[in-house]
Amino acid sequence: MDEPRERETIEERAQARLDQLTKPLGSLGRLEPVIVRLAKITGRVIPRTEQPMLLVFAADHGVAEEGVSRYAPEVTEEMAVNLAMGTAVSSVLARNQGIPIEVVDVGIARAVRHPAVLNAKVAWGTQNFVEQSAMTPEQARQAVDIGQERVRRAVGAGHDILLLGELGIGNTTAASALAAVLLGVDPAEVLGRGTGLDDRALAHKERVIRQALARHPEAMQDPWDAMARLGGFEIAALAGAVLEAARHRMPVVLDGFITGVAALWATRVDPAARDVLLASHRSAEPGHRRVLDELGLTPLLDLELRLGEGSGALFAYPLIRLAGRVMAETATFEDARVTPV
Amino acid sequence: MDEPRERETIEERAQARLDQLTKPLGSLGRLEPVIVRLAKITGRVIPRTEQPMLLVFAADHGVAEEGVSRYAPEVTEEMAVNLAMGTAVSSVLARNQGIPIEVVDVGIARAVRHPAVLNAKVAWGTQNFVEQSAMTPEQARQAVDIGQERVRRAVGAGHDILLLGELGIGNTTAASALAAVLLGVDPAEVLGRGTGLDDRALAHKERVIRQALARHPEAMQDPWDAMARLGGFEIAALAGAVLEAARHRMPVVLDGFITGVAALWATRVDPAARDVLLASHRSAEPGHRRVLDELGLTPLLDLELRLGEGSGALFAYPLIRLAGRVMAETATFEDARVTPV
Numbered sequence: 001m002d003e004p005r006e007r008e009t010i011e012e013r014a015q016a017r018l019d020q021l022t023k024p025l026g027s028l029g030r031l032e033p034v035i036v037r038l039a040k041i042t043g044r045v046i047p048r049t050e051q052p053m054l055l056v057f058a059a060d061h062g063v064a065e066e067g068v069s070r071y072a073p074e075v076t077e078e079m080a081v082n083l084a085m086g087t088a089v090s091s092v093l094a095r096n097q098g099i100p101i102e103v104v105d106v107g108i109a110r111a112v113r114h115p116a117v118l119n120a121k122v123a124w125g126t127q128n129f130v131e132q133s134a135m136t137p138e139q140a141r142q143a144v145d146i147g148q149e150r151v152r153r154a155v156g157a158g159h160d161i162l163l164l165g166e167l168g169i170g171n172t173t174a175a176s177a178l179a180a181v182l183l184g185v186d187p188a189e190v191l192g193r194g195t196g197l198d199d200r201a202l203a204h205k206e207r208v209i210r211q212a213l214a215r216h217p218e219a220m221q222d223p224w225d226a227m228a229r230l231g232g233f234e235i236a237a238l239a240g241a242v243l244e245a246a247r248h249r250m251p252v253v254l255d256g257f258i259t260g261v262a263a264l265w266a267t268r269v270d271p272a273a274r275d276v277l278l279a280s281h282r283s284a285e286p287g288h289r290r291v292l293d294e295l296g297l298t299p300l301l302d303l304e305l306r307l308g309e310g311s312g313a314l315f316a317y318p319l320i321r322l323a324g325r326v327m328a329e330t331a332t333f334e335d336a337r338v339t340p341v
Numbered sequence: 342m343d344e345p346r347e348r349e350t351i352e353e354r355a356q357a358r359l360d361q362l363t364k365p366l367g368s369l370g371r372l373e374p375v376i377v378r379l380a381k382i383t384g385r386v387i388p389r390t391e392q393p394m395l396l397v398f399a400a401d402h403g404v405a406e407e408g409v410s411r412y413a414p415e416v417t418e419e420m421a422v423n424l425a426m427g428t429a430v431s432s433v434l435a436r437n438q439g440i441p442i443e444v445v446d447v448g449i450a451r452a453v454r455h456p457a458v459l460n461a462k463v464a465w466g467t468q469n470f471v472e473q474s475a476m477t478p479e480q481a482r483q484a485v486d487i488g489q490e491r492v493r494r495a496v497g498a499g500h501d502i503l504l505l506g507e508l509g510i511g512n513t514t515a516a517s518a519l520a521a522v523l524l525g526v527d528p529a530e531v532l533g534r535g536t537g538l539d540d541r542a543l544a545h546k547e548r549v550i551r552q553a554l555a556r557h558p559e560a561m562q563d564p565w566d567a568m569a570r571l572g573g574f575e576i577a578a579l580a581g582a583v584l585e586a587a588r589h590r591m592p593v594v595l596d597g598f599i600t601g602v603a604a605l606w607a608t609r610v611d612p613a614a615r616d617v618l619l620a621s622h623r624s625a626e627p628g629h630r631r632v633l634d635e636l637g638l639t640p641l642l643d644l645e646l647r648l649g650e651g652s653g654a655l656f657a658y659p660l661i662r663l664a665g666r667v668m669a670e671t672a673t674f675e676d677a678r679v680t681p682v
Contacts, residue, residue: 022423023430024411024536029625029645031656070365070682078679082363087672089364096666195365196682284370301660302643304370315372318659319642325437331428338419341411341537 014039017046020332025341030298031323034278038324041251041276042160046328049161049251052099052317053154054090054310055241056083057147058117059107059233060125061170062134063212068173068205070195073125076169077110079309083167084116089307090165093314099163101310104150106143107233120146122233126174129212133229134174140228140236147240151248161251163280163317164241164259165310166234172285175261177209177230179287181219182264183294190287192257195306223268231265238262239269246273253313253320256283256306260291267295280316281305355380358387361673366682371639372664375619379665382592382617383501387669390502390592393440393658394495395431395651396582397424398488399458400448400574401466402511403475404553409514409546411536414466417510418451420650424508425457430648431506434655440504442651445491447484448574461487463574467515470553474570475515481569481577488581492589502592504621504658505582505600506651507575513626516602518550518571520628522560523605524635531628533598536647564609572606579603580610587614594654594661597624597647601632608636621657622646 008016014036019025026032038047058080064073082088084103086095094101104118109125122142126134135143154162168174172194179190187209193202212230213219219226227236239262245252246266254260254277266273279292281301292299300316333340349357355377360366367373379388399421405414423429425444427436435442445459450466463483467475476484495503509515513535520531528550534543553571554560560567568577580603586593587607595601595618607614620633622642633640641657674681 021430022420022428023648027536027646027648028430028652029647031644031646072680075680078677079363082672082677082679085672085677087363087670087677089362089369089667089671092667092670093663095670096663195368300644303372303641305368305372306370307364307368311369315660315663318663319644319656322434322437322656322659326430326433329428329433329436330430331423331426336419336423336426336428338423339413339416 010043010045011036011040013045017327021330022333022336022338031319034320035323035327038251041249043249047324049320049324051158051160052163053159054094054099054101054163054165054314055150056101056103056165056167056310057106057234057237058103058167060109061168061174061232062126062128063130063173063208064170065128066130066208068208069169070197071169073109073169076167077108077112079167080105080108080112080117081114083309084114088309090309090311090314093311097317102150104146104237106146106237126232129230130208130215134231135228137224137228140224140231143233143236144240147237148244151241151244155248155250161253162241162245163253163310163313164238165255165308165313166238166258167309168232168234171232171234171258173205173209174230174232174235175258176287177212178226178235178265179261179291180213181226181230182268183290185290187213190290192285192287223265227265235262239266242266242273243270246270246276250276251278252276253278253280253316255280255310255313256308257285257288257291258308260288264291264295281312283312351384351386352377352381354386358668362671363674363677363679372660375661376664376668379592382590384590388665390661390665392499392501393504394500395435395440395442395504395506395655396491397442397444397506397508397651398447398575398578399444399508401450402509402515402573403467403469404471404514404549405511406469407471407549409549410510411538412510414450414510417508418449418453420508421446421449421453421458422455424650425455429650431650431652431655434652438658443491445487445578447487447578467573470571471549471556475572476569478565478569481565481572484574484577485581488578489585492582492585496589496591502594503582503586504594504651504654505579506596506649506654507579507599508650509573509575512573512575512599514546514550515571515573516576516599517628518553519567519576519606520602520632521554522567522571523609524631528554531631533626533628564606568606576603580607583607583614584611587611587617591617592619593617594619594621594657596621596651596654597649598626598629598632599649601629605632605635622653624653
């Protein structure tokens, strides 16, 4: 007796449809598991991912005063304005695909000079975690809540796939510290050049992270405590966005290292969050590979991007959109009367 | 004394502009050399690649009678019709980007049942090159001419970037034989599973190629002779398209192994053809890596695609288009008053 069709999982049905399309079996390569994953996330054999939105969370980091970035802290605000004005790289990438961007100030250290940047400031930047906790537990919770709220609104507005990005001078330092704790590895394994440090500056960044980890040994115990001590407002908001997207079965396209660490944190709080994630690219930041491995994700692109602001997610989205259209519009062997194998 | 600006090359000027955009230096990774290459090809610091066209050449191969493909030879015609009807994978990828496709029958072995497939048949498939020359020298010339003519028309119609694709049951066998000769390597190094051969069928394919190479030792002497003896109508037409695009300084986005071998042949006839090439992806076909290395090309995507029909070029085009828009629309540090390093 045949199994009733209802007993097949969505993934099985999606793979079966892929195998019926007029193409050699498996010939879409690594895009096929992406399509099957989207089907599983959305609960549709032919997934819909046509209404994307890019959420960019921006905040400053107290640790920037240790000189861990090539850029001055005011660049966070300047780039948030540049992004909102439509003149940053990610603005261009989004506009040319008709993708709306929401830039959310969750903790920029200055007043932002552009009304299109949503003001949801938790504080004027985090504290320097070499000296004290970056955030209070309440602030960390508040930043996570903001991320959740933005995603609830995005879902309400009809968006069906979420792209994530961030801005924050100093945030690869915070993300590396948090990643070292979440992965239980030495900071050297998740350390990178950020926006372009030389060897000497990289060694300094490593010392700063080691100091911070020594200052906060308790961070190992609990993800919420780790976030408050070592994270950042934008990292917490990104994590909140992932948690909320998971509740709505909304696919989340990660960007680089920072969004990856935020997603990793989200999976520590809710393991189901892992299921909605897609990796857009593998960045030049060495810790990114470790984070993606831990999340079980294979990136679509490997272009050595290290720009942030959601740029990798925006470069990968066309592949995801097109893969979805292939699933929806390609004829099957039967439809097209093409001789199968 | 400063060098006058005119003395800088287009590449230098393109890289200088990239370095002024509001992003960390070099942060677009492997897309930056692609942008610089496009600038060099088109002679514009801000290259224009907004009017793409996909040219798909289709033909049959006498060697298919040796059983070197999983698919029956009639599938070439069936897939050409599927592509023209808008229901093949590449039709879907092209339509969803507004990219016109021209499907050109340069030698399908049957009458084609759809008027949208352009009839430019040189013959009803090539001869089986295990027994005799695949084409006469005149036929090879004629197929190259067709490729050139289609590109002249595309340029005349205002297209500014060319995507290439092919259809032809048995054509990885022909392309492997031709690649072995052009690269001077053992066929085992450029042999692959095509649309999905198992180990036994792969060993058979290798024997067939060795037989062909033994039958045509003269093929080593001259690219035109190699094409006639071991090539195919669609491979020759693709090569003609590359040669003509090079004359018009029109960027050419290659697809997989077959288009790569055609481009390699074109560079043997006109070394300048190399300068207009872009590699969209590295396919699952092992010979593809060898061909791209010889052409000095780094592919944008590495997704284990093995579909043909221009699908890899169509998946990569959004990256090329977006990279061009970034160059045109992103603010410089000066424009945006962002604090540079």
